[in-house]
Amino acid sequence: MKRILNSLAAGLAAIMLAGSAHAAGGAEHPHGPEEGFPHEGVFGRFEMDSVQRGYQVYREVCSSCHGMKLLHYRNLGEPGGPFYDPNYPNANDNPLVKEFAAQDTITDATPDEFGDPVQRPARPSDQFKSPYANEQQARAANGGALPPDFSVITKARHGGANYIYSLITGYPSWDVMGDGEIEFGEEYSVHEGDEHGLHGTLIQPQGQYYNPYMAGDTTPQWEGDPRHAPPGGFLAMPPQLSDGQVEYLDGTEATVEQMAYDVAQFLAWAGEPKQTNRKKAGVAVLIYLALLAGVLWLSYKRIWRNVAH
Template structure:
C-alpha cells in the first residue's frame, strides 16, 4: 500500500509538472458540449463529420492554409474519411481520384522541354499548397504566415486527447460577435475598431489594430492595445485571420445544415484526424494489448505466489 501511495504521489507530481506548461494568456479551450466522440480509450472519430470537415478545409481553409504532410491518398486509406473497403489501395478510390483531380498542382517533374507544368493532382500527390513559398504566403496575407495545418491539433494544447481539436473549434468560432465591435475616429483621424469589456474585473476598451482580429483563444498579449486596468487585461491575442465562418458558408454534400458551430466542429475533427491519421488503429490495437498485459500480470502473480509460498520474505 505504501508503494501504491508513493507511486500515486509520484504520478500526481508528474501530472502537475506536465500540465504546468499551461501558463498562458489565452482562454482555456473547452471541448464542445457533449465532448469529442474520439476522446477516451474507445472513442472513435465521427467519419461523417471528418468528411464534412474535409469539405470545409477545401472550400474555406485551403485558400490560405496548406497541409503539406498529407496526400490525397490519405483520405482513402484505412482510418481515413473516405476509406472504402472495395478499394484497399487508396489510389484507386474514385472519390479520392476525383478530389485530387479537382486541384491543379505544379508537377514536381519537369516536362520534356525542362519546364514545370500545372496538371491535375493524382492521389499520390501531396495536398495542393496555396502558395509556392512562405514569402508569397506572407505577401498575400499582410505579412502574416498562415500556418500549415497538417499537425495543428498536435501542436496545440498539452497532448491530452482532443485538446488540439478543442483549440481549433473554440478559436474558429470564438471571435467576438461583430455587433460588439465598435468603430470610432482614432487619434490619427482614421477609423479604428474597438471592443468594450465590462466583465467582473475586466473593464475597458480594447483597440483592434488594422488587419488584426481579436480572439480570446489566441495565445498572445493585448496589453499594448488595452485601455483599462493593466492588472486585468482581457484573455487572448490578435491574429491576422478574419473570422471565416458564417452560417451557410459551405453547402454540405450530405445535406447537413452548415451552421458556424457545425462547421467548426467538423473542421476540428477533420484536423484531429489529419494530425494523427493512425489514431483509430492506435486505439483499436491498444485494447487487446492492455488485456494481454493484464492477463499476463495475473499469471505472473500466481506464479510468483506459488514459487515463493515456502520462503519467508
C-alpha cells in the first residue's frame, strides 16, 4: 500500500513540476476575459449571442486574411450553431445562412463549357471562402508570414480561446504601430498589475509587432538587462481591433474587449461545433451513473442484510 502511495506521490510531483516548467516559458500566460468564458467547464455552454457577434467580427475583420476551410456555411445553422433555427431543421434552407453564404463570391468547382472558371455567390453547402488562392499568395500579401487557418485554432494553441483573447487585446497600447522602438521604463508595465520592472528598449524588427502573449524570445531585440527581457515575442500581424470597428447588428457596444471576447468564442465554437450536445450528453451520463450507483448500493445493503460480515 505504502509503495503504491509513494509512486502515486512521485507521479503527482512530476506532473506538478512539468506544469511549473511550462509556466516559466517565454510568453505571458493567457488570462482571457475577467469573468472567463461561458463555454468552459463541464456545465459550460456557448453564449450564442456572443458567438453570433463573433461571426460578424470574423467576417468583417479577420476573414480577409484568415480562412476557415473546414467550415461550411450551413454549419452556422446546424443544431448547436449560432444561427440554428428550429423552423429550418435543414440548415441549407435557413434564410439567414443563405444570406451569409451569398455575401461571398466563389469559384464553382465545375468550369463553363469553354473550361473557364465560373464565379457565383456561395451557397450554404459551400466551404467558407478562402481569402487567398494559395499559400504563396497568402505569404506574399503578409510580408512572408502565413496567417493560420482558423478552423481549429483554439485547439491548436495552448490556452485556446483565452489565448486568442489575450493575444488580440495584448498588444502594448503605448506603441501601436510606432517607429519600431518600444521604451520600457518605470511607468510602463506589459499589462496592468504587472511588476516586471522592465527598463530598456525593445527594437521591433521591420514588419513585426511585439506581443507579450506570442511565443518567442525578445532577448536579441532587447537593449537592457538581458535577464529582464520582456516576455513574449514578435508576430507579423499588426493590432487588428479598435473601438467601434464593427457595428454590431444587435446593438452591443463594440469595444476592443467585447469584439475579442466574441470572436474568441466564435472560434472556440468553430473548433468544436458539437460541444453543446456533447456536454449535455456527458451530464446526462453522469446523472445516470450517480442514480445507478445509488440503486446498486441499496441492493447491496439488501442482499447482505442478514449475513454476518
